Amino acid sequence: MSILNAIFRYEGKEELINLEDISKREDYELVKENLFCSFEGCYCPLQYIAKGAISEYLKRRIGELHNESCTYFTLPNLTGHSRRIVGTSSSILRDDHVASILRGLYDVYTETTDEREVRLKRGRENARVRRNNKIDKSKSEKDVEEVYVNKATTSSEGESLVEGERNPPVRRRYSLLDLSDIDIGQTEGIIGELVSIVNNEKRTILELTDRLNKITLYVYLEEVFFDNSPVNIDTSLKVLSEIVNKGKKIYVSCVGEVVYRDDKLGMLLLREKDLRINRVPVIIFIHQFNE
Numbered sequence: 001m002s003i004l005n006a007i008f009r010y011e012g013k014e015e016l017i018n019l020e021d022i023s024k025r026e027d028y029e030l031v032k033e034n035l036f037c038s039f040e041g042c043y044c045p046l047q048y049i050a051k052g053a054i055s056e057y058l059k060r061r062i063g064e065l066h067n068e069s070c071t072y073f074t075l076p077n078l079t080g081h082s083r084r085i086v087g088t089s090s091s092i093l094r095d096d097h098v099a100s101i102l103r104g105l106y107d108v109y110t111e112t113t114d115e116r117e118v119r120l121k122r123g124r125e126n127a128r129v130r131r132n133n134k135i136d137k138s139k140s141e142k143d144v145e146e147v148y149v150n151k152a153t154t155s156s157e158g159e160s161l162v163e164g165e166r167n168p169p170v171r172r173r174y175s176l177l178d179l180s181d182i183d184i185g186q187t188e189g190i191i192g193e194l195v196s197i198v199n200n201e202k203r204t205i206l207e208l209t210d211r212l213n214k215i216t217l218y219v220y221l222e223e224v225f226f227d228n229s230p231v232n233i234d235t236s237l238k239v240l241s242e243i244v245n246k247g248k249k250i251y252v253s254c255v256g257e258v259v260y261r262d263d264k265l266g267m268l269l270l271r272e273k274d275l276r277i278n279r280v281p282v283i284i285f286i287h288q289f290n291e
């Protein structure tokens, strides 16, 4: 059963919020971390899953349960269909697709309230169209669903897509706070604000933070990154570091593999073309900055 609203509970205040209004909130990042079940007497913490390949939804946080009298109470692991993975592969994302993801992340992150409203309205209309599509019942009633999984990758070890083949899905995280354990090992798009850069020989770490400076996330550039990038990338990264130190507001969007290191989520970047600084490649950003 879908959860359609939640109580936003923070510093002694309570407010009922509908699912579709969560992403529109100015204080979205605070709201999404403080949501609870709205059923009388149930205080189950809820997790908001932002719109990805499927529409947005609310679910109980891992390790939490609804109160037994709550309408959303279920015994863990007794619901839902099993999925049998009948095959997996990894395909390298096309360059133009990566570029479009990187631009899109920046555009959404920096959009105005009006632009956001237009985008969400379009999204709602698309959702309405999808809702009206007929569901094939025979398919959903099958006990085990057989799926073939083609994962996205930026690694040269992946397979190359042939003409006409679709890019595998890539989850976009518009807030670093949306990242969780389910992202580990996946190739995804993220955006954050650059705090600092530590440059070493063929090893660079970008430190990113979210809009409210609640968490930091490290983006790791290692030997493979430098091998896959233009030869002057190390110089560019040094210049970028000087620009950050001057206090310039810099947004970093990237597509890479979500990793777990030193008890923290991070991202491993494999190629310069999977990195953008304020919507453009790093070399162009530096050029524009110096103009």
Ligand SMILES: [Zn+2]
Binding pocket: 037, 038, 039, 042, 043, 044, 066, 067, 070, 071, 072, 073
């Ligand atoms: Zn509940």
